[in-house]
Amino acid sequence: MKIEKIQVLRGPNIWSIRRKKLIQMRLDLEEMEQSPTNKIPGFRERLENIMPSLYSHRCSEGKPGGLFQRIEMGTWMGHVIEHIALELQTLAGMDTGFGRTRETKTPGVYNVVFSYIEENAGVMAAKEAVKLAECVIDDRDYDLQECIFRLKQTRERERLGPSTGSIVEEAESRNIPWIRLGKNSLVQLGYGIHQQRFQATITGNTSSIAVDIACNKELTKKMLDEAAIPVPKGGLVYSIDELESTITKIGYPIVLKPLDGNHGRGQSINVNDWDTAVKGFELAQQISSRVIVERFITGYDFRVLVVNHKMVAAARRMPANVVGDGERTISQLIDIENKDPRRGYGHENMLTEIVVDSSTLDLLEKNGFHLESVPQKGEIVFLKSTANLSTGGTSSDVTDMIHPDNITMCERISKIIGLDVCGIDIMAENLTQPLKETGGCILEVNAAPGFRMHLSPSDGLPRNVAAPVVDMLYPPGKPYRIPIIAVTGTNGKTTTTRLISHIVKNNGYRVGFTTSDGIYIQNTLLTKGDTTGPVSAEFILKDPTVEFAVLETARGGILRSGLGFGTCDIGVLTNIKEDHLGMNDIHSLRDLTRVKRVVLDSVKKSGWCILNADDEYSMRLSGDLDAKVALFSLDENNPHIVKLSREGKTTCVYEEGFVTIKKGDWKIRITKVQNIPITMEGKAKFMISNVLAASLATYLYGFAIEDIAMALRTFIPSAQLTPGRLNVFKFKNFKVMIDFAHNPAGYEAIAEYLSNVEATKKIGIISGVGDRRDEDIRKCGQIAGQMFDYIIIRNEKHLRGRTEDEINGLIIDGINSSGRNVSYECIPKEIEALKHAMGMAEEGTFITALSDVVDNAIDLVQDYQHRESQEENNPN
Secondary structure, eight states: OEEEEEEEEOSSOSSOSSOOOEEEEEEEOGGGGGOOGGGSTTHHHHHHHHOGGGGGOOGGGTSTTHHHHHHHHOOOHHHHHHHHHHHHHHHTTOOOOOEEEEEOSSTTEEEEEEEOSSHHHHHHHHHHHHHHHHHHHHTOOOOHHHHHHHHHHHHHHHSOOHHHHHHHHHHHHTTOOEEEOSSSSEEEESOGGGOEEEETTEETTSOHHHHHHHHOHHHHHHHHHHTTOOOOSEEEESSHHHHHHHHHHHOSSEEEEETTOOTTTTOEEEEOSHHHHHHHHHHHHTTOSSEEEEEOOOSEEEEEEEETTEEEEEEEEEOSEEEOOSSSOHHHHHHHHHTSTTEESTTSSSEEOOOOOHHHHHHHHHTTOOTTOOOOTTOEEEOOSSOOGGGTOEEEEOGGGOOHHHHHHHHHHHHHHTOSEEEEEEEESOSSSOHHHHTOEEEEEEESOOOHHHHSOSBSOOOOTHHHHHHHHSOTTOOOOOOEEEEESSSSHHHHHHHHHHHHHHTTOOEEEEETTEEEETTEEEEESOOOSHHHHHHHHHOTTOSEEEEEOOHHHHHHHOOSSSOEEEEEEOOOOSOSTTBTTBOSHHHHHHHHHHHHHTEEEEEEEEEETTOHHHHTTTTSOSSEEEEEESOTTOHHHHHHHHTTOEEEEEETTEEEEEETTEEEEEEEGGGOGGGTTTTOHHHHHHHHHHHHHHHHHTOOHHHHHHHHHTOOOOTTTSTTSSEEEEOSSEEEEEEOOOSHHHHHHHHHHHTTOOOSEEEEEEOOOTTSOHHHHHHHHHHHHHHOSEEEEOOOSOOTTOOHHHHHHHHHHHHHTSSSOOEEEEOSSHHHHHHHHHHSOOTTEEEEEEOSOHHHHHHHHHHHHHHHHHHHHOOO
16 A cells, blocks of 8 residues: 555645544555455454454444444455544544545545544554554554554644643633644634734733743742741852851751752752752752752642632642552552553643652652662652652642632732732642641742643642633633635636725725735735645734735645634635646536535634625535525626525625625615726626625625725726736737636636727737646637637646646647637747737737736836837937
């Protein structure tokens, strides 16, 4: 078997709108296409022996063991690999279960699709599933445990930490979108101008001064002491002499910790003699030259969490430990403890496995133990000096037992330090009594406190401590999304996107939009190129200045990665025509419709799907969408328009020279088409169609008719505003038009426009696009033969696997089938073709360059215009 391609889908896609995280593996079964599972002797038994947990997979049988039953009956290997990939992830602590396997148009080649939790782990699961299946087929050994361990390692490298993850999950539960910024724990909630950022549990509102104070333990202690908050006695030391002086003042036992340390690194606790104190000082100085020495306070280690200056949770923490039974060694007791199902690798479970390291051995030695010691029955042996859950510690929820005085004190502390998310470490016998009565003290105040101990305590109630963080970032009534209008279709996407953006901008919004020629914010080009995929959409949604997004959304990005957004307010489908067929398993207009409808299925139920009533395949979707549907048409008597009008619904039509909104039998005329420059005085019907789509979308969003009309009248087509969309350049004796038309539907639209253009001679510069079907290239040649008097065939810049002669031959076949005797010649380079056409132009000639690289063509034509203008102004 051969993996041809693995794609990671990250948004709504052709397989699922709701399941956004999918792996799509294109798998060639090769000779296994002739060997379903029931023809492979012993396959089921060997697979069950390696991976018995697959018994839980119900498959289409709907019961445990269903997959194995299907294997007995006979199924294709792609289907089995789908289930193996899912189970590998589940065994590695990433429980997920959606899958689909479908054969492509190529016999023996399948798309194996399955859900993932962590992206790289999902890709790894795809590859390992194929390897495992091949081992089962060939009766070879496969080390499943080694694979699972590597998957776990990948998961831990990639996943958000438990604190960050909990905030993301809470945001998702409220339908707040989020974007991970980079590989670490920096996350954006919301879109555009309404975004909020946080990293771990530090929010964009967290004061940097407060973080500096919290990181400076000595300053924190001083500020709390001055505010009558109980803190341990001690001081900051730089040398052995200062250490000795401080110990003389406060006495033993003591705690030593680096001033700038965190997570318990470099700490020594319950030190009772000078030699150990010196070792502890040297250990702390490895992290910070300044070392805090404090009186060791006995009692229990508590953590109180304060969010937005309100106490939300409290936990009692216990360092990793084992309890002796009088029979087993410490090493054996650790092994038994790690078998607790609540413990796992990294952050996968409630508790973390206890790892024996040098700090463990040092602590055991300090307390008179070693790994082979047998502690007495009931004796607690501590394995770590700090109670961090990441090193195997445990926690018990005590939120409901904390005394009101202690709650008030902790909330005061958060304001004194200035932290919006604040973790307060307390040492005391209990929190049920005021600290002033128990002799307890505040040990530390932490910025970016971990949430895990509160989310999944070993004992007591779990607390949703992420909720108050999201409440703080997005209080009731505060928006977190910006409006999104997504535009898809075969032809007219870019112009419709630009029209909508222009209308939105003229209504006072700061608009960001993506097109096939670049990413723009307020008409400023920020990134040049074809930017119609999910990365470009995310670019707009991440920009903190954007108030409104209009996103051109092409088929390539949808197939490659899915949508770059989860939902949109309005989805516009301009049309569905032959283009890019035969690529990426899209072979028919029905297949293409399935791709385009992804945008419409992402429209929220209260939003609008804008469809072209003049387009057959678009209308096939009209009765099968969750959101509301509105139609536009060049003909007010279109049957679909008439039907919606009878139902009292809203449409947009071209009637009696006007762009008109129809609401039932009522007509609201926006403006005359002749007043809309982009329509070329009404001669470009396909541009009128784009105007109808843009007008309907913006009207349904809520913009006023007068404002839409004004924007349409001020949208002036030009090489700067609409590059490659009916760009007409006037010379003294002839005209040149440059357009991006590159498929039969585009050519037909240009032909209709040229039929209304008066010219003594019409010259066309055309090329065939290498990744189109033969019949599409021939059709373009045929249409060109019908609309031009003379044709120059140039070579496509990107041949995409074809030869120049092959493409040109198909075009010539099309020209010869046009029914007209049209002269043509081949000039390979576009620039030379343009120069030649302008050189042979006569009085009244109209040259049309249908170019896929509009920049070069526009630059050349504008340069000729400039030279002609100079010659007229300077005849000598």
